[in-house]
Amino acid sequence: MQKGKSLLVSMLGAVVLHLPQGVLEPEIPKQNPLTPAKVELGRRLYFDKRLSADGTLSCATCHDPLKGFADGRPVAIGIKNQAGARNSPTVLYAGFNEVQFWDGRAPTLEEQAKQPLINPVEMGQPSHEAVVKAVVALPEYGDGFNVAFGSRDVTIERIAEAIASFERTLAPFASPFDRFLAGDKQAISDNAQRGFTLFQGKARCVTCHEFTTSFPYFTDNKFHNIGVAMKGNFEQLARAAQSVAGKGAVTQESELAHKPGFEALGRWIVTRQPKDIGAFKTSGLRNIALTAPYMHDGSLKTLEEVMDFYNKGGEPNPNLDGGIRPLNLTKDEVADVIAFMQSLSDDNGGTNFDWEQLKELSRKTRAGEIVTAPAP
Amino acid sequence: MTQWGRSVMIFVTLALGGSLAALAAGGDAPRHQLPAAADGQSKVVGLCDGKTSVTVTGVAPGERMDATKAREVATELMDKYDATLQVAHGGTEHTSRELRVWEAETKRVIDDGYKLFHSPEIGTNGISCDMCHPDASNTHPETYPKFQTQLKKVALLRDMINWCIENPLEGPKLADGDDKMKALEAYILSTRKGVPLDPGKH
Amino acid sequence: MAKYVLPGERRRHEYQDQRERWLQKLPQMSRRDFFRTAAQAAAAATVAWKGFPPHSFQLINVAEAKETAPKFTIAYISDSHILDKGMNHRFIRACQKAAQDVNALDPQPDFVLFGGDLAQLGKPEELAIGQGILKTLKAPVRMMVGEHDWYLDMGEKWREMFGEPTYSFDHKGVHFIVLNSVIVEDYWTAPKMTPMQRMLAMAQLDNPNGRPFTVGEAQRDWLKKDLAKVDKKTPIIVFSHSPLYKYYRPWNFWTDDAEQVQQILAPFSSVTVIHAHTHQPLTNRINNITFHGVLSTAWPWPYAPQGLPPLTVQMVRADPFNQFDGCGWGTVTALDNGQVNKRYNLWDRNPMDVTWDDVSAGKKWVAQTDAQLKGNVSWPSY
Numbered sequence: 001m002q003k004g005k006s007l008l009v010s011m012l013g014a015v016v017l018h019l020p021q022g023v024l025e026p027e028i029p030k031q032n033p034l035t036p037a038k039v040e041l042g043r044r045l046y047f048d049k050r051l052s053a054d055g056t057l058s059c060a061t062c063h064d065p066l067k068g069f070a071d072g073r074p075v076a077i078g079i080k081n082q083a084g085a086r087n088s089p090t091v092l093y094a095g096f097n098e099v100q101f102w103d104g105r106a107p108t109l110e111e112q113a114k115q116p117l118i119n120p121v122e123m124g125q126p127s128h129e130a131v132v133k134a135v136v137a138l139p140e141y142g143d144g145f146n147v148a149f150g151s152r153d154v155t156i157e158r159i160a161e162a163i164a165s166f167e168r169t170l171a172p173f174a175s176p177f178d179r180f181l182a183g184d185k186q187a188i189s190d191n192a193q194r195g196f197t198l199f200q201g202k203a204r205c206v207t208c209h210e211f212t213t214s215f216p217y218f219t220d221n222k223f224h225n226i227g228v229a230m231k232g233n234f235e236q237l238a239r240a241a242q243s244v245a246g247k248g249a250v251t252q253e254s255e256l257a258h259k260p261g262f263e264a265l266g267r268w269i270v271t272r273q274p275k276d277i278g279a280f281k282t283s284g285l286r287n288i289a290l291t292a293p294y295m296h297d298g299s300l301k302t303l304e305e306v307m308d309f310y311n312k313g314g315e316p317n318p319n320l321d322g323g324i325r326p327l328n329l330t331k332d333e334v335a336d337v338i339a340f341m342q343s344l345s346d347d348n349g350g351t352n353f354d355w356e357q358l359k360e361l362s363r364k365t366r367a368g369e370i371v372t373a374p375a376p
Numbered sequence: 377m378t379q380w381g382r383s384v385m386i387f388v389t390l391a392l393g394g395s396l397a398a399l400a401a402g403g404d405a406p407r408h409q410l411p412a413a414a415d416g417q418s419k420v421v422g423l424c425d426g427k428t429s430v431t432v433t434g435v436a437p438g439e440r441m442d443a444t445k446a447r448e449v450a451t452e453l454m455d456k457y458d459a460t461l462q463v464a465h466g467g468t469e470h471t472s473r474e475l476r477v478w479e480a481e482t483k484r485v486i487d488d489g490y491k492l493f494h495s496p497e498i499g500t501n502g503i504s505c506d507m508c509h510p511d512a513s514n515t516h517p518e519t520y521p522k523f524q525t526q527l528k529k530v531a532l533l534r535d536m537i538n539w540c541i542e543n544p545l546e547g548p549k550l551a552d553g554d555d556k557m558k559a560l561e562a563y564i565l566s567t568r569k570g571v572p573l574d575p576g577k578h
Numbered sequence: 579m580a581k582y583v584l585p586g587e588r589r590r591h592e593y594q595d596q597r598e599r600w601l602q603k604l605p606q607m608s609r610r611d612f613f614r615t616a617a618q619a620a621a622a623a624t625v626a627w628k629g630f631p632p633h634s635f636q637l638i639n640v641a642e643a644k645e646t647a648p649k650f651t652i653a654y655i656s657d658s659h660i661l662d663k664g665m666n667h668r669f670i671r672a673c674q675k676a677a678q679d680v681n682a683l684d685p686q687p688d689f690v691l692f693g694g695d696l697a698q699l700g701k702p703e704e705l706a707i708g709q710g711i712l713k714t715l716k717a718p719v720r721m722m723v724g725e726h727d728w729y730l731d732m733g734e735k736w737r738e739m740f741g742e743p744t745y746s747f748d749h750k751g752v753h754f755i756v757l758n759s760v761i762v763e764d765y766w767t768a769p770k771m772t773p774m775q776r777m778l779a780m781a782q783l784d785n786p787n788g789r790p791f792t793v794g795e796a797q798r799d800w801l802k803k804d805l806a807k808v809d810k811k812t813p814i815i816v817f818s819h820s821p822l823y824k825y826y827r828p829w830n831f832w833t834d835d836a837e838q839v840q841q842i843l844a845p846f847s848s849v850t851v852i853h854a855h856t857h858q859p860l861t862n863r864i865n866n867i868t869f870h871g872v873l874s875t876a877w878p879w880p881y882a883p884q885g886l887p888p889l890t891v892q893m894v895r896a897d898p899f900n901q902f903d904g905c906g907w908g909t910v911t912a913l914d915n916g917q918v919n920k921r922y923n924l925w926d927r928n929p930m931d932v933t934w935d936d937v938s939a940g941k942k943w944v945a946q947t948d949a950q951l952k953g954n955v956s957w958p959s960y
Contacts, residue, residue: 322900502661510784
């Protein structure tokens with residue numbers, strides 16, 4: 001069972017985010033402290049399809065709780081059945097990432113939440129103003145905004161802050177591996193335990209898929225080119241991208257990230273440094289067994305394919321990260337590492353959230369009240 | 377002051393007044409060759425061990441010290457003597473044979489470590505430690521334990537040695553207690569003699 | 579304002595596909611197969627797979643003053659230290675990576691300098707593998723010898739394969755000189771060392787019994803004669819394995835008769851020494867001579883505890899998890915004013931430029947990263 005301190009405890013004793021012993025708190029932007037009211041408002045907005053242009057898509061469409069908070073597809077399918085260019089990452093534990101998106105173009109969950117709303121191949125709204133208008137037109141949200149933010153005003157910032165607050169709580173720490181770490185040596189199989197050892201040793205995973213007690217999410221939050229999808233005609237793309245004025249303009253980055261062919265540029269889209277071409281953010285590995293297919297373009301269908309990809313030394317390309325090299329793992333060793341990865345799945349697919357209690361809690365919290373207290 | 381200390385004090389006091397010969401049980405006693413005072417004009421007082429001495433600034437050679445000053449000098453001599461005394465466990469001095477053996481053994485292990493450090497046989501790809509660490513530079517053994525970014529955990533020097541053997545050198549890591557690991561550590565540490573400990577320094 | 583001038587279009591995937599298949603086959607390949615397919619790869623390389631890798635993006639500073647306008651560019655690959663341990667060995671792959679990167683430059687450099695230490699132990703097989711890789715280069719190659727190439731057989735194989743180690747040539751108004759600056763006093767004949775023992779002794783950088791590199795009297799005389807015919811205003815570029823100055827004696831980052839060599843070069847108005855051996859970005863200026871180190875493809879040396887020339891912008895120490903970090907290749911661009919701009923193409927890092935403007939301004943910490951600019955990094959990290 002989980003031990004450790006709670007991040008947020010209401011006067012009613014309910015828990016909103018529960019961290020095991022030794023795990024560092026997520027970095028929360030100062031202007032958006034975590035409160036039950038915001039979390040509840042964010043939960044409602046997260047599931048609300050009316051935020052999209054034609055009322056068919058919500059955050060939960062591509063980040064579906066029943067599919068590991070992803071969508072089981074290689075790339076996301078958005079409004080009017082348009083395919084995007086990137087695989088939907090899971091929202092579980094995303095609150096602990098340093099940056100969001102495969103290319104790290106959003107520095108916070110708040111900034112991330114704003115982009116799919118107006119992405120023409122995702123939720124398809126023409127502008128943030130349109131989103132605000134859509135929410136204003138839904139009278140049932142007025143109270144929610146009032147309690148969460150102190151007034152009934154709806155702004156895109158508030159929408160994003162609420163959704164981000166909800167997302168921050170999606171961190172169950174309820175996997176067999178978590179129980180193993182807490183001391184139950186029977187919680188994962190022997191194979192998985194050997195796999196964990198290999199993960200930190202011969203398989204050379206841990207250096208990029210960083211795992212420590214303080215930060216147990218299996219990502220270093222850095223960007224590496226491992227050679228996935230080396231079909232891109234890079235310098236042609238780079239030239240075309242270069243002609244787009246204004247490095248760092250959020251719309252352009254977001255556009256490029258979804259333009260077929262351009263999206264292969266990866267981190268380059270943000271930094272514009274040639275060494276970052278084809279580099280993508282190290283994915284976390286919690287619930288990885290639930291979030292197939294894999295890689296930024298969903299091109300690897302199973303964990304076996306992923307292991308084979310790494311075992312052979314990735315895909316050669318001029319920018320291949322120097323840390324990638326053939327691993328010479330045996331079939332049994334590969335199976336052990338996969339068994340380990342499978343032990344990282346939260347119980348019930350990561351849906352063990354008492355949202356009824358959250359609603360209750362939110363109703364009882366006074367407007368704008370911030371309640372934080374460490375667990376006894 | 378101990379019984380022994382008192383005896384020495386008496387000895388020192390007597391020595392101030394006259395020659396050592398007065399106390400010798402007959403025959404020629406060895407003379408303590410006192411070093412000259414650094415400032416060329418102060419009194420130098422020697423201890424009965426024939427080695428330890430103290431310069432008494434402000435007192436001229438041949439001048440008599442009062443009781444308080446004499447006690448100070450005696451205490452200083454004793455402190456200095458304790459510091460240079462090599463006492464073995466059990467209360468007896470180390471023999472010169474022991475000291476020679478220890479030095480030879482330590483040197484041998486360090487030399488073994490030097491050879492391993494420069495050997496392409498630890499790994500399988502012909503790379504040796506001295507390629508990235510000539511003269512063991514850049515090993516910083518004084519900074520362990522620290523969070524080692526390649527391992528993503530807090531490591532000791534030996535953990536990093538094994539990581540390097542497995543990764544850049546593509547060789548089999550050394551088992552716990554392997555003499556080779558001891559030798560490697562001994563060599564690496566020997567290159568940093570005198571460097572203050574700084575665990576955790578990145 | 580700097581802007582990227584992007585090279586030509588890539589036309590087809592053919593070269594890349596061929597290369598990929600070739601790389602996959604490497605572990606099982608025999609040496610004979612390797613050379614055969616290496617020739618094929620050279621042919622395939624002429625299919626225009628241009629503009630990549632990223633280091634081939636030519637950064638052109640359009641606001642540069644007229645005197646420092648570029649005249650021509652050469653590339654260098656150096657210190658590959660090839661071991662004959664299977665074609666998948668990381669030193670071989672690194673050398674190939676450098677050759678592929680140079681081949682992808684558009685426009686191509688006027689020639690490629692190989693900076694010495696092609697082999698690790700001077701063995702004929704090692705030299706042959708290295709030669710095979712250099713043969714895949716599209717541009718002409720100029721060879722320079724290092725101690726690892728020389729001391730197994732005192733340069734016999736090297737001369738057979740690559741000709742005399744000491745020579746000069748002229749190119750677009752610049753007089754190039756190539757020296758064998760790794761001559762050391764004989765310390766092997768008396769104790770009757772075998773050739774391999776001699777080679778291993780020379781191969782150990784921190785060998786406490788090592789002797790310092792020299793150019794030697796014979797070559798100094800040759801140099802005087804060679805330069806007698808050269809006008810004092812002609813730009814001179816000297817290729818030398820050892821640095822031709824004194825940096826750190828215990829690691830033979832040193833040329834013992836450096837002052838005498840510098841004296842011979844003193845009357846010339848623009849002299850640049852491009853040297854290898856140190857496996858790190860290094861910059862120095864002594865009187866009229868600028869000294870630039872080159873990168874190794876195989877591994878980086880740390881900066882020495884003393885003697886580092888203050889003009890040097892140090893690269894951040896390499897991450898041993900990354901087999902190519904701290905390594906790479908580079909270019910030297912000869913300028914109208916007779917001086918050079920130097921570029922270090924460090925793999926997995928942004929390219930590092932040391933321009934004539936930097937050197938002449940005595941500018942030290944030319945920023946490699948924003949952190950350096952802000953002074954948030956304390957140097958050195960060694």
